[in-house]
Amino acid sequence: MNSVTATLHTLIVSTDEASGQLLRACLLQAGCTIVADVAPDRSLSAQLAQHQPELIVLSTPGDAGQLASTVARACGDARRPMALFTSDARGGSIDAALSAGVAAYVIDGVEPGRVRAVLGVAMARFRQQGRLLDELHGARTKLAERKVIDRAKGILMARHQLGEDEAYQKMRSMAMNKKLKLAEVAQRLLDVEELLER
Template sequence: MTEALRIVVVAPDLAIQDPEDDHAVSQAERSRSLRIGLLENGFNLIATLPADVFLTERLAQLQPDLIVVDAESEARDALEHVVLATRDARRPIVMFTNDQDTSHVPDAVAAGVTAYIVAGLSSQRIRPILDVAMARFQHEERLRRELAEAKTELHQRKVIDRAKGLLMQRQNLSEQAAYDKLRRAAMDKGLKVVEVAQRVLDVADLLG
């Protein structure tokens, strides 16, 4: 059996200041229903945090697998705090809201929200929503890593090609001979070919 996902819920304070405030009572009830639904579905709800300036530090300490944002009228403010808090340590973010204004959904997705769910708080829906969000996040992270690796590889190839060209020009070597010289130097010094190539370019820049 796999370990339960460790989840942090980012939500406003449940304390109701005015029992006659139907909106506050309704929001508190749906927020409680969400948390109960998470527990009923076997998730490990490790904390409920407010969306404030301390969120980054708290998430760094807790290291959750997934963040659930429970928001309604303050959805934009909560989202801004969560996006800032996960900027350097990306995690899947699922936003549950009853706010029928979906005009900011594209901005939310672009900012890093993995799933944006309107009025989807039934207990039966929570697990498939979070499972799909987690799978989507992992897929996007894999694509992100592959893209970063491809960019790094392209940059390294350009560095090596520039160094080869420099050696070919200044030492009258063939392309293969220039590469072999870089490779031998890398083996002798216990470095990567691209590191030797960069040193060749750096020295050339210093000498003019």
């Protein structure tokens, strides 16, 4: 049994009972623990919240992009790895599914040996996507903080006739004295400036 899939709590979202049954058998053989097999209906969000799956496996003969988008909306902010098994080879469906966060898109390939490998790839890609999203979020946060610090520095320079380095050191000292991050001190300076301008 593959350690990647062993006891992986898996929720199946299927639009077709026959293909869903075959996929269920392959998932069980791959070592997954099936927590539920549901339809993409109004109860999907509640089912996801109730079962908290570690993996979502989608199964549909067609409209794969639509199914992936529906499941992604039902997940909301709780990102989860998704693997999709379908007969839908249309480029638009593939693009829509990948945009919705599907980590593995498999066309006409439901066999036990292949399913296990696909799930391993899906989990690895999901972790990689998560790291990239974290890096992107961190970069955006740093850029936003840099802008706040630069604006606050400009206010100190104008109000107190300070040079750029002096204004930066003044803010840095304030941050250290108050045990705050530099960006927090800068935001407080901007808030005070906004109050004074009213």
